[in-house]
């Protein structure tokens with residue numbers, strides 16, 4: 001379990017640790033040493049001596065000694081001590097095996113089991129249950145209880161996602177502490193008392209939040225279980241693989257459970273990555289996996305030619321692709337979307353010199369951010385540096401919605417007493433807890449005095465800045481960069497908007513504005529899209545028209561997209577959970593995906609297909625695996641210099657930062673295009689395409705919608721409308737309306753995510769500002 | 785009961801509670817006195833006025849048997865069934881009252897007048913068997929006939945302005 005001693009030192013701000021006093025003591029007759037302040041349980045563990053625990057979990061705060069499982073005998077101290085809350089002291093003599101200690105372990109377990117149903121054969125936790133394990137290892141072996149056990153009707157849905165079997169609960173308080181002290185949602189508590197205690201929410205309301213699933217990982221018994229995983233598998237039928245979440249740019253480390261070649265479950269890592277997610281993952285990350293089996297998934301290669309539209313074998317499809325790309329005069333364009341591993345991105349650039357005329361353009365979707373280079377050149381920080389910062393400013397964006405797990409670090413910083421300020425045009429879930437500066441839309445620079453004040457007064461300040469918002473306001477970006485440079489102790493974290501951006505940027509892959517122009521000018525003969533659907537992204541309508549004019553289209557994609565029906569050839573791709581390779585997180589951490597399953601037999605990885613294509617084109621790349629591709633890209637690209645694929649291990653390593661590939665996009669502020677309200681794009685992870693495709697998330701998915709302040713809705717005459725028409729120079733969409741008094745007047749908050757809703761297509765490609773007209777939707781539009 | 789009314793009531797006593805958590809109990813008792821029990825909106829008002837989460841306030845309320853999170857009758861008749869009272873006939877007393885009220889064991893009468901419950905020792909073993917109506921003085925020793933009179937008397941009373949429980 002979590003061990004604070006294994007938390008890596010900070011790689012950025014304030015990483016220097018003061019020298020620690022070491023204490024010598026004796027445990028079970030062995031002399032051991034531990035840093036002063038270490039709890040006995042951790043000191044013993046470091047020396048290889050296990051003291052059983054249930055409630056102890058340092059990530060939840062100070063120990064509370066609720067379960068009494070960790071009782072040990074300490075010479076000279078009266079009675080038994082809880083090893084989880086007794087710090088080491090010089091010359092302490094501890095026994096975890098004395099008769100008294102053994103008796104206590106027996107006794108505690110016997111009492112914990114007195115009302116426990118012991119229904120292990122029908123319990124999801126059975127086989128990976130700390131209560132089972134500790135009972136076998138430390139318990140009395142049999143019960144003396146003859147009284148009837150307590151029974152509850154079972155199970156109870158705490159929410160559509162979390163189930164509660166009350167009789168299994170051992171009242172360890174872990175879930176309650178997570179809810180009260182980590183997520184700070186205040187929802188889970190104990191009700192009743194004594195042997196009747198039960199976990200409950202206020203008047204039986206569903207347990208709502210963005211992090212609820214972590215209580216399942218924390219529960220040391222089978223009391224809290226995942227509804228979507230209920231009765232799906234036994235632990236001896238599964239394989240767990242450490243991988244990385246591709247849900248957002250945080251890049252949380254997680255573990256994927258496979259059975260029958262399907263991903264059945266995602267959990268936090270049992271050995272957390274303290275530099276990233278600390279073992280917590282958000283519910284969107286946890287329950288996004290059913291999307292792998294959504295009916296939008298492309299399950300086989302499709303070829304469209306003179307014969308018609310038909311499914312072909314993968315091998316044939318790759319040959320066809322090579323045939324379409326091989327002729328020497330062809331002008332080829334490769335468009336990368338997300339998620340794309342750095343190996344796939346690198347191989348795409350290698351492929352580009354081998355396909356067609358050998359000069360294919362490779363571009364990525366995403367925000368150009370020309371004006372962001374000075375910010376990206378600043379010294380960066382890792383997520384655990386937030387634990388040491390004394391002041392944190394979030395400028396723009398909304399990490400609570402767009403990089404969810406970051407919210408938990410910010411709450412932790414607040415609990416620690418650090419100053420945290422949120423500045424920007426969006427209301428956030430952290431507003432009630434921290435210093436808030438609500439800027440007028442388009443005026444992020446108004447918040448710079450706050451930034452100056454906070455970082456000026458702090459010793460280890462961190463600024464988290466939003467990629468999209470600062471890209472739209474390059475002058476504010478430049479001023480922020482200058483401000484941070486004046487305070488050299490400051491570290492910066494980019495709140496990146498897509499999971500491929502940081503990695504592809506480090507490879508020098510630019511964004512696609514010039515590709516769109518080339519398509520429109522008829523300068524492209526073959527377009528290859530990889531996990532990219534530009535028709536639903538910014539300026540989607542323009543992309544759609546441009547793509548219609550391209551003679552040949554090859555799509556590599558996991559899910560059907562706006563390109564699929566126009567493509568001459570469709571090659572199904574594996575998802576990030578089935579793929580291998582490296583993703584770079586928003587903090588520049590290169591982390592390895594490991595394939596947990598292969599749900600679709602006829603799908604392949606982008607890197608595999610690109611390698612195969614270079615072979616069929618007769619000019620093979622030397623690589624056969626992502627590892628080989630990685631070592632070559634590390635040799636060629638300074639950002640990855642010195643990194644070794646194998647050494648990335650399960651927790652990754654930080655790439656050299658500071659190099660952007662900012663080509664295009666406004667380097668200076670431009671006037672918003674269009675008329676009407678300034679658009680504030682919001683990209684909630686809980687409303688993204690995966691959230692829409694995962695049936696498990698149906699109860700929490702955020703709709704793609706338009707948000708207006710009440711007065712604004714009144715003024716536009718749409719106050720009572722369920723749906724509104726929103727029009728920008730880039731297109732028009734009819735979307736649900738949400739009237740929210742926390743929103744600014746004079747702005748239209750555009751929540752994007754559902755690829756079918758056409759919301760993101762209303763935004764400009766350069767990431768600059770845009771205005772929108774919002775009005776009543778015509779009836780036929782609503783019906784359509 | 786609005787949050788403002790509750791806050792007004794709590795204002796003069798707030799300073800008596802160094803740990804703000806302790807304020808939850810008088811606040812709960814106060815709103816229970818007004819409503820007779822603790823409907824969810826009343827607990828929400830206590831949460832608001834004390835600054836704790838609704839879930840926490842409810843968790844405090846459920847710890848105490850005499851704080852009612854489910855609706856109870858105008859009078860709560862709590863019959864002691866612990867040892868002294870049991871030896872002196874509390875079972876018969878309880879059964880008699882239940883019969884007289886038309887209840888099948890513990891519960892609330894259909895007219896909403898009485899809630900009958902078995903409770904543990906109420907500290908009047910010298911008067912066993914005994915019972916307590918709300919927080920009133922313990923009554924005992926009681927013959928079944930005494931209980932009948934008591935219930936008739938309570939029925940004849942006007943509705944109390946506040947509940948004392």
Ligand code: SF4
Pocket residue numbers: 168169170171172173174175176199218219220221223224
């Ligand atoms: S539900 Fe699980 S985590 Fe919560 S108190 Fe019970 S045993 Fe502990």
Ligand code: SF4
Pocket residue numbers: 245246247248249250251252277281282283284285286403404405406685
């Ligand atoms: S915060 Fe982002 S990376 Fe982490 S689990 Fe959630 S979606 Fe995945």
Ligand code: FES
Pocket residue numbers: 052053054055056064065066067068069070071082083084085
């Ligand atoms: S682990 Fe020490 S009391 Fe629970």
Ligand code: FES
Pocket residue numbers: 864865866867868869870904905906907908909912914
């Ligand atoms: S046993 Fe009934 S009052 Fe004590």
